[in-house]
Each structure stands twice: as structure tokens, then as C-alpha cells.
Amino acid sequence: MTDTKRSWLTTSPVAAVLLPVVGLIGAIALWWLATVVFGIDSYLLPGPQDVVSTFLDQPAYLLKETGTSMIETVEGFLLAIVLGVPIAVLIVRSVILERLVYPLLLMVNAIPKIAIAPLLVVWMGFGQWPKVVMVLLVCFFPIVISTAQGMKSTPVELVELLRSLNASRIQEFFKLRLRYAMPQIFTGLKVAISLAVIGSVIAEFVGATQGLGYVIQQSGASADTSLAFAAITLLSIMSIVLFYGLVLLEHLLLPWAQETR
Amino acid sequence: MIRLDGVGQVFDGREGQVTALEEIDLHVRPGEFVTLIGRSGCGKSTLLRLIAGLLPPTYGEVRVADEPVTRPRRDVSFMFQRPALLPWRSVLSNVMLPVEIEGDKGRAAYRDRAHELLELVGLKGFEGRLPHELSGGMQQRVSLCRSLIRDPQVMLMDEPFSALDALTRTELSGELQRIKMELSTTIVFVTHSIEEAVVLADRVVVLTPRPGRVREVVDIDIPRPRSLGRNAHLTEVAEISGLLHGLLAEKEARPVDEVRP
Numbered sequence: 336m337t338d339t340k341r342s343w344l345t346t347s348p349v350a351a352v353l354l355p356v357v358g359l360i361g362a363i364a365l366w367w368l369a370t371v372v373f374g375i376d377s378y379l380l381p382g383p384q385d386v387v388s389t390f391l392d393q394p395a396y397l398l399k400e401t402g403t404s405m406i407e408t409v410e411g412f413l414l415a416i417v418l419g420v421p422i423a424v425l426i427v428r429s430v431i432l433e434r435l436v437y438p439l440l441l442m443v444n445a446i447p448k449i450a451i452a453p454l455l456v457v458w459m460g461f462g463q464w465p466k467v468v469m470v471l472l473v474c475f476f477p478i479v480i481s482t483a484q485g486m487k488s489t490p491v492e493l494v495e496l497l498r499s500l501n502a503s504r505i506q507e508f509f510k511l512r513l514r515y516a517m518p519q520i521f522t523g524l525k526v527a528i529s530l531a532v533i534g535s536v537i538a539e540f541v542g543a544t545q546g547l548g549y550v551i552q553q554s555g556a557s558a559d560t561s562l563a564f565a566a567i568t569l570l571s572i573m574s575i576v577l578f579y580g581l582v583l584l585e586h587l588l589l590p591w592a593q594e595t596r
Numbered sequence: 597m598i599r600l601d602g603v604g605q606v607f608d609g610r611e612g613q614v615t616a617l618e619e620i621d622l623h624v625r626p627g628e629f630v631t632l633i634g635r636s637g638c639g640k641s642t643l644l645r646l647i648a649g650l651l652p653p654t655y656g657e658v659r660v661a662d663e664p665v666t667r668p669r670r671d672v673s674f675m676f677q678r679p680a681l682l683p684w685r686s687v688l689s690n691v692m693l694p695v696e697i698e699g700d701k702g703r704a705a706y707r708d709r710a711h712e713l714l715e716l717v718g719l720k721g722f723e724g725r726l727p728h729e730l731s732g733g734m735q736q737r738v739s740l741c742r743s744l745i746r747d748p749q750v751m752l753m754d755e756p757f758s759a760l761d762a763l764t765r766t767e768l769s770g771e772l773q774r775i776k777m778e779l780s781t782t783i784v785f786v787t788h789s790i791e792e793a794v795v796l797a798d799r800v801v802v803l804t805p806r807p808g809r810v811r812e813v814v815d816i817d818i819p820r821p822r823s824l825g826r827n828a829h830l831t832e833v834a835e836i837s838g839l840l841h842g843l844l845a846e847k848e849a850r851p852v853d854e855v856r857p
């Protein structure tokens with residue numbers, strides 16, 4: 336009896352969707368229960384109902400700020416792809432370039448990004464650029480690394496095959512190497528997108544007039560904990576949406592990759 | 597069709613130079629089926645890659661159809677031990693790869709030809725599948741179709757069936773002989789199975805261990821079609837196999853081989 340129950344919970348696709356929902360609802364219920372049972376003041380820990388009502392007080396405002404953060408995040412992320420992938424390609428193609436650039440990349444990556452945030456404000460002001468650049472900085476490295484690794488993993492026999500067909504270098508790149516690297520590139524992108532959200536919030540903490548990071552910072556100043564919680568919730572929803580957007584894209588673009596790996 | 601004159605190949609290995617092939621003189625007539633046997637590491641693959649134009653010989657001359665080989669030719673196809681299919685391409689589009697790489701001319705006609713070839717090897721109905729959905733034998737059949745799509749004058753095959761189970765291997769060698777009779781292609785086929793070499797070949801070329809030289813060329817006059825499994829000419833096959841075995845084994849006593857495990 337228990338056996339069949341367990342197998343249903345592990346195998347059924349309905350359960351696969353239902354279980355996380357149950358977990359989430361359970362956690363929220365516990366949270367609510369804790370605030371009630373221990374009588375915690377709402378400026379210390381607001382209950383879920385406070386957070387929801389804070390959101391419902393000003394949904395347009397909060398959604399607009401979410402949009403701002405989202406756009407900065409996506410712009411920085413796309414910029415990191417546009418710059419990172421070609422650089423990875425160059426690194427793979429030339430040993431000299433790899434030796435020249437790679438340590439530099441490592442060094443830049445080693446800098447705690449939050450330490451640069453105030454500098455970016457000095458250089459670029461309070462607009463969206465310092466945020467986009469911050470996102471770019473945090474995303475860049477994982478994208479370069481995963482792309483470079485992916486490009487290096489092309490099996491020799493496939494390269495030899497294309498050579499035997501008299502393929503040009505460009506054909507070899509687009510028809511083979513880049514395609515072959517795609518699953519690994521996506522692995523890098525999924526790491527990068529989570530970092531991207533963190534990057535945009537950091538940048539907004541330091542010098543911004545809008546965005547969810549700015550909302551959180553302001554709410555701290557006025558001890559409006561519910562507002563901070565609402566903003567944090569929106570941030571994590573945004574992060575999850577972006578992440579699963581990538582997962583979906585990967586499924587659509589690389590149906591072959593799930594099986595071969 | 598294929599002519600090698602005084603061909604030698606020396607590689608720069610990590611521990612100095614490695615002579616892979618030495619003084620190879622070989623003449624393959626049009627429409628002939630030549631199999632190449634020799635111990636592993638004796639330079640069989642290297643010899644094929646020289647004929648394919650994937651590797652320039654250190655000395656000597658390689659000619660195909662009376663022209664010196666300087667790069668891969670469109671009328672010479674190469675088939676590898678592993679299927680070397682692009683995992684994101686359907687069966688049909690893998691077969692069409694050589695045509696696609698060459699350019700657009702006559703795509704439609706080649707597409708019909710691809711369907712024809714796939715039907716010939718029993719893959720009708722699998723055109724839209726991805727490689728990972730096929731068994732190893734089916735994958736190698738796709739690879740065979742791909743090497744036939746441009747109606748090659750010469751097919752170079754590097755142990756193409758050695759990764760397959762015995763039954764599939766027998767089937768495929770039967771199919772290859774049928775195709776061969778139909779198309780009168782010139783084939784150079786590397787194998788480490790003596791029996792396979794005898795069953796397939798008009799002539800068997802035996803190479804010595806490193807450096808590879810032509811030890812002996814044995815004519816096979818057994819009438820076709822021949823089969824790897826049940827065989828009307830078992831005694832002849834056994835007799836020649838024994839002879840070849842002797843030729844291969846005789847070199848074992850030489851000290852050069854004792855170095856290698």
C-alpha cells in the first residue's frame with residue numbers, strides 16, 4: 336500500500352507539479368503561524384498577509400520597479416552574451432590570446448563586485464548604465480568559461496569528418512563547434528542569470544532612484560519591513576521566471592541535448 | 597584509381613619522431629575492393645588519411661584518379677569507426693550534410709537519393725529521428741548513407757563495423773557488398789578482423805607492424821556474393837584466413853613489437 340503511494344508521488348507528473356506547490360504553501364503557512372503564535376511585531380517580521388496587502392496597496396508602482404530591475408538584468412545579461420561568446424571563441428582559437436587574456440579575466444572575476452559598485456556610480460552616474468555594467472561584470476565570467484569549455488569539447492572525429500567534406504573554417508564553426516557547445520553554453524547561462532539578478536540589486540543599492548534594490552533600500556530607511564519583503568518576493572519571482580525561461584528555451588532549442596548527456 | 601608511390605609518414609611525437617609508414621607502393625584499380633589489415637598502430641588509419649587528403653605525406657606521392665592529392669576530394673568519402681553523426685540533426689539531415697556543405701546545387705535530387713539510400717539500408721521511416729534514438733548498427737547505416745550520398749568514386753572505410761555486434765556486422769558487410777556491386781565504387785577498407793578482410797576483398801593488403809610497410813598482397817578469388825556467417829566457401833575462407841594469420845603473427849616475434857603491450 337505504502338509502496339504504491341510512494342511510486343505515485345515519485346513518478347506521476349501531476350505530483351511533480353503538486354509537491355512543490357504543497358511545499359510552498361506549507362512554508363507560507365508556517366511563516367504565518369510563527370508570526371501569530373510568537374506575536375512577532377510586523378516591523379520585525381511581517382506575516383504573509385501583510386506582505387500581500389503591501390503589494391496590493393501599490394501594485395502599479397511595485398510592478399514598474401520590478402520592470403526596471405528586470406530590464407537592467409536582461410540588458411546586462413544579453414550584453415554579457417554578446418561580448419562573452421566571441422571572446423570565448425577567440426580564446427579557444429588562439430593559445431597566445433588565451434595566455435594574454437585569461438589571467439586578466441580571472442583577476443577581474445576575483446574582485447568582489449560590490450567593491451566596484453560605488454566606482455561605477457562615480458563613472459556613470461545614477462542612470463541604468465552602472466546597473467547594466469554590474470550585471471555584465473557578474474555574468475561575463477561564467478559565460479566565457481562555459482562557452483570556451485564547450486568549444487573545446489568538440490569530438491575529433493566530427494572535426495575530421497567536416498575536414499574530409501572540405502568544409503570551410505566558417506562552416507566548421509557554425510555547423511559543428513558552436514552547435515556542439517550549446518548545451519554547455521546554456522549551463523553557463525543558467526549560472527549567469529541567477530548572478531545577474533544579484534548584480535542588478537547590488538548596483539541599485541549603491542546609487543539608484545528606481546528598481547527593486549532601491550525600493551528595499553528605501554524601505555530600510557523608513558523601517559517599512561513589509562515593503563522590503565514585498566520587493567524581495569518580487570525579486571525572487573523575477574529570478575525564477577528568468578531561470579525557467581532559459582530552461583524552456585533550452586528545451587526548445589536543444590531537444591537532442593537532454594538525451595545525449 | 598589510387599596510386600601510392602614511395603609514400604612515407606613520419607610524425608613528430610613527444611618522444612622524438614615516429615615513423616608510421618615507410619615506402620608504401622600501392623595501386624588500387626578502379627572498382628576494386630581492397631582490405632587493409634595489420635596490427636593496431638601499424639599505420640592503417642594514417643594510410644587512409646593520406647589517401648583522403650586529410651594529411652600530406654612526409655615523402656612520396658599519393659594520386660587519386662591520376663591527380664596528386666592535396667586536399668579532400670569531393671568524389672572520395674571517408675567512413676569512421678564511430679558513426680560520427682551530428683546529434684542535433686535528423687537522420688535525413690545527417691545524410692544530407694555533405695551536400696549541404698558543398699553548396700546548394702541540386703539539393704532536391706540529392707534529397708531523393710538520400711531517401712533511396714536510407715531505404716536501401718532498411719531505414720525507411722526513420723528519416724526524422726535523431727541519432728540518439730537509433731541503435732549503434734542503425735547509426736552506422738546512416739553513416740554509410742552519408743558517405744554514399746555524393747556518389748563517391750572512392751570510399752575509404754576505417755574499421756567501420758568493428759564497434760558492432762556480430763550479427764549486425766554480418767548484415768552490414770552483406771549490404772556493403774551489394775551496394776558495391778551496384779555502384780562499382782573503389783573501396784579501401786581497414787579492418788582488424790581477418791575473416792572480414794577475406795570475405796569482403798578482391799585483394800587483401802597486409803601491413804607490417806611499425807613502421808608500416810606492405811608485407812604481402814593476397815588475391816582473393818572466391819566467387820561472390822560471400823557471407824561472413826553461413827558461407828558456401830568456408831574452406832577457401834578458412835585457408836586464406838590461416839595464411840593471413842600466419843603473415844600477421846610472424847612479425848610478433850620481432851623485438852620491435854615486444855616493446856608495446
Ligand SMILES: Nc1ncnc2c1ncn2[C@@H]1O[C@H](COP(=O)(O)OP(=O)(O)O)[C@@H](O)[C@H]1O
Nearest residue numbers: 607608609616635636637638639640641642643
Ligand atoms: N597525429 C599524430 N601524431 C603523432 N603520432 C601519430 C599521429 N597519428 C598517428 N600517430 C602514430 O602513428 C602510428 C600509426 O597510427 P594509426 O595510423 O592510427 O594506426 P592504426 O590505425 O593502424 O592503428 C601510431 O604509432 C600512432 O601513435
Ligand SMILES: [Mg+2]
Nearest residue numbers: 640641642754
Ligand atoms: Mg586506426
